[in-house]
Amino acid sequence: MKKAVLLSFISFWSILNLYGQQRVMIKDGTIITTSGKVNSFQADILIEGNKIVSVQPNMKIPDNSTVIDASGKYIIPGLTDAHIHFFQSGGLYTRPDAIDLRYKRSYEDEMKWIKANVDDLLMRYIRCGITTVVDLGGHMWNFDVRSHAAEKTLAPRVFLCGPLIASYQPAALTTDDPPIIKVNSVEEALGLVHQQVEKNTDFIKIWYVAGRGVNPEEFEPIVKAIINESHKLGKKVYVHAYELDETVKRALKAGADVLVHSVRDKKVDEEFLRLMKKNKVSYIPTLWVFNSYQSVFKKQLDLLPEEHLLGNPEITGSLFEMYETEPDRLPERILKMQADTTKEKPSPVILENLKAVQQAGINVVAGTDAGNIGVLHGPSLFHEFMLMKQAGLTNREILISATLNAARMLGQEKLLGSVEASKLADLVVLNANPLDNIMNTSKIHLVIKDGHIFYPDSILRYSPEDLARIQLNAYNEKDLDAFLSVYSDSIEIYNFPDELRIKGKEEMRKLYADFFSRAGNLHCQILDRISYKQYIFDKELINTDIPGRERFEGQAIYEIKEGKIVKVWFVK
Structure with missing residues (x-):
């Protein structure tokens, strides 16, 4: 009996995956556009292999086609989470530099768990309609994860880099293969650039922080050298910087291509907006991560139902173990947080800055910083959408930020980001219109990645x-x-x-x-x-x-x- 069930399961998956090698006709769906003035239109979609070959109404169904009835459904491009970290689980024990609970779970055990559960993590992205992820830095084994994902059907497309080239290195994260490496000279920095280029890194990441003994002005020549060398080698440079005058503008003047976080210390000004537009810099706001740590530490976590259902429940459960942590093992900084019972909410400055950047016509790209404490791999993108809406973006602007704008940032707009002929068949068929409510992006009927069709119940099976x-x-x-x-x-x-x-x-x-x-x-x-x-x-x-x-x-x-x-x- 068990053998028969197993064979049935294998046959089921084989049938689904064969769709990616056959013609697939999606009939009578509403296509949600990510460019132009028309928001949506009715059409059929013909897929051959992993490519969309035609998008037009009333197409004749070719012979030997698999037909998907999309009447009453809404079709969007596959979503992108443009800021994640594979080396972090999203759980309470993943950043001992933020809260040191290694007496309960060692950092080595945390890394072992993450490596053992990579397939689960990749699967959850597909379940959430996320067909592309961008890992913004980690251990050198990041490149192995990219290779592994490329060989799997049930995995998103992966773009990534190796260790962050940094002005500061957290001691608690220092291992034989650290995810963040402090450099003290131009020579050290360029050595790390070349080491990652040899691994065919998709870009280079700089961690440019102020404070913690770091003088941003002294580190500026290293930032310039990294960017110049990376550009010579054909690689864009993504920069982690929060402070408008101390780090952000310095990075922009040095030629940064992407800001991976919001400016959070003050309102952006005309000089900032001018530099962003002149250099065609993309802006990833990562709104949720600025509150997730405090929400967990203060025992105020407020996840969406989608995060409970689609995130890894073991990781989600670890966040509530904050209640079980002895106060005498917590630093004074966190005890002060807990004494403040004010409800955590997004900073008005961060929200206003996102709105200003969007209105200035800058390329806004949705990203979560998934893997950080409280930011779950997969469904946290829906949390990010909710906060982007709170900042004043329209549903369509948010959708574009997670599709076409992300593709533009990656230089993949000819292949990804919209439902058009000649593009890769990365699609999500929804049960409700995301232009009415951006949270409808979580109401998934099916996901198509690289021409392969996945229904939600076949992706994520609950034990x-x-x-x-x-x-x-x-x-x-x-x-x-x-x-x-x-x-x-x-x-x-x-x-x-x-x-x-x-x-x-x-x-x-x-x-x-x-x-x-x-x-x-x-x-x-x-x-x-x-x-x-x-x-x-x-x-x-x-x-x-x-x-x-x-x-x-x-x-x-x-x-x-x-x-x-x-x-x-x-x-x-």
Whole structure:
């Protein structure tokens, strides 16, 4: 029986992947444009192999074609996350230079986990409709990840560089193969440039920071030398710089091609905008990462339901382990953050700067800085979209930033970024119009990458333990919609063994909405977990500020069928 199921699964994937080598006709879809004055139009799309060969209405279906009915659907180019880091997981233990919890999880163990889960990470990007990612620096093994992704079907296109050439090097990230390397001379810097060019790096990245003993003016000659040499070698230079006068303008005057973060210390001025336009510099705002660290450290994390469902639940769960971290192991800086109960929100300066850059006609490119603490690989792009909308960009401007503008930044606009004949067949078919609501980009019917067709349920398959983790993470955040999303509509909850407490999701919604509203400082910690077939057995420690229920232990048994939790037993 197991062999038959395995063969059936292999055959299913074989059929899907063969689509990439055949003709595929997408009929009667609404094409969302990323250039020109027309926002959308009705048409068919003919794909042969990995290329779009025709986009026009009422095409005759060629012989031997696979037909996809897209009536009532919306078709966009594959999305790009233009700022990620493979060397970071997005979890609590991934940046010991920001919060040193190596007594709980060593940096070596963190790196081992990341390397062992690269395929999972790549798959989650495709599940989110992200068919291209841009890794902006890491260990030299980054180049191995690019090669690995290029050989896989279920993986995005990868553009990347090696270690960041930096004015400062975090000691906690220093290994035999460090992701960030401080250089003290032009010679050292150019040596790193040539080392990466030998690996056919897609670009060079400079980490140009002020403070921490760094004098930006003294480092400026090194920045100029890196940019000049990289340009001679045909490589663009991406620059990490935050401070308008100290680092950003110096980088622009030196010839930087891309700013990988927002200017965050003050409002941008006319000189900045003039330099950006004159040099055709792209601007990646990375709005979410400027709040993600503080949101996690202050125990105020507020993820989207999509992040709970599509991010790696083990990594998401680690973020809530902040509640389990002993205060005497935290630095004074983080204790002061936690003492400030003000709700974290985006800086008005950063939002205003993005709006000013967009209005100036500068190439704005969506990127998340995924891998940093709280910024999950894959679905954090939807979080970024939400904040870009808050900054005042239109839905279409946001969509263009993650498609055609990203392709322009990469010099790939002839192949990617729009739904046109002769371009690569990287497409996302949506169930709702992203021009009505940019969050509709997460309502995915199917993804096509390089001509290969992937339906969401075939990309991401939840194990019973995954579902238990997702509901626990959402419980700890008190995200009612994400919490309920993994439960069956006919859920039954019992006091063990057979006293029925709740029947049906609507009754469950009412009871948990009331509980979440009353339970401040709610946190559930798993003390022990056993997974057996379709059952999960959890021993839990729950903390709340409800009088009489401040701290108690419990046991729960979850039964999972067909990708949903169908029964729960609470054992007293």
